[in-house]
Amino acid sequence: MVMEFFHNTKAVRLRSHLDKYLVADDDQESTRQSRNGGSKKARWLVEVVDRGTSDIIRLKSCHGKYLTASNDPFLLGMTGNRVQQTVPENVKDLRIEWEPVRDGFQVKLRAYGGTYLRANGGTPPWRNSITHDKPQTGSTYNWILWEVEAVDVPEDEHLNDYLSIVSSFSSVSDELSGLELGSPMSIRSSFNSPRASTTPRKSPLLKITAMELFHNAKAVRLKSAHNKYLTAEEDEESVTQGRNGSSKAARWTVEFVDNAENIIRLRSCYNAYLTASNQPFLLGWTGRKAVQTHPKRLDSSVEWEPIKDGNQVKLKTRYGQFLRANGGLPPWRNSVTHDIPHRTSTQDWILWDVHVVDIVVKSPAPRPPPPLVTHVDSVASESSSPSTHSPKSASFSRQESGDSLGSSPPKGGEGRLIYYGVADGYGEVDEGVEELCISFKGNGVExxxxxxxxxxxxxxxxxxxxxPLNGKLYPLRLQLPPNNATMRVIVAQSSSKVARSFPKPVLSS
Structure with missing residues (x-):
């Protein structure tokens, strides 16, 4: 429940949909929005009111006054009344009481008359103003949504004075928070725990679990919430989202950073690194471009921290932003940026499904190749089926005598060795990707x-x-060759261009 968060919080900051904070003005009467979230004026002390069946809080400013839903209209003839700082004669004054209502990962603060605390946008005098009102149109609904960040009240600001002032009608705990001044903690973390601490705790288990997925991966594909894949464009600079997950442009090679257990780099098929740039995607908007770069020196802009979120992963930059797949209308559609999502509707835009398309094959200790390796090569070369040959047979033979065939082939009861690669839409296999191998029993293509x-x-x-004659791909239709002969095959998706060009099988009457 949302109140469980406020029960364990000394003070909060409220951030609006405009990425601005609710602040108490120096006149100790008015309120407004400001981008300066680190200011003391953006911090509100939380008092929890025991109403039995209702969940009610009061919010006190740094000036010792309460956030109040007044009866004064903001503009004559317009809806919306002023929200001010006041010191009521009676602490039971309903105008200083607010009911938190959860809405996704955010909250609405409902006043006693059924109105909501609203952060206004638009032109002056509405810009940066704070009122309480009922949103009349869908376009202004998110104006009443707030993201809650827990903050600490430092000891050098005489916390004891604060507590003594509110002790007669507040249930604020005596236990001090461990947060640093100004450090945010999203409300969504508190929803998952019945007693959420105000100290952000790193969970090594989650990060290790996410990293384990990459530790065994040589290359991955990243699928966004829009069912599209992170794709490197041919200009070797742009990064977009695309539907073709089998394209080599959707394949990202995983590199690990020395002396950093939870950090990776992702390299595109053009040998360029996925980079969190400082270039704004659109002037005046949040979100900066994710691009491909060829840096002379590898720095933190090409480093990403995988963080597990359910069955998906978030990729965080060293500066706290997340790789984000954007939706909506152009120019946002299919774009990729790095940002911190503030709206409920875009929370899943930073979540990625990780598909491992190439694994790391650990080589055994070096030793002289067993005689059976030569026998396997000869069996493969003597087979009459075209499936046992490849234009790369010479390089395969060298590879088999080294890392890929460091151990002898399986014995008769263990099946045959099947080496395979994954083709792109045009039937090409990335030469830089190591060939994979499985042991397979049986002779059926299906x-x-x-x-x-x-x-x-x-x-x-x-x-x-x-x-071996023209280098073209042909689908396997018949049974596999007998005698468990080693085979090399290519995997293509039925929807690819090369698969659609295959001749249709002739059905016997």
């Missing part, structure tokens, strides 16, 4: 197809071989 779907995480695939 069974092999299902097994490779499980291994690659792809759906609706076609298992192909490459002709």
């Amino acid at each position: 069974e092999l197809t299902k097994r490779l779907e499980e291994e690659t995480g792809l759906e609706d695939i076609v298992v192909c071989t490459r002709s």
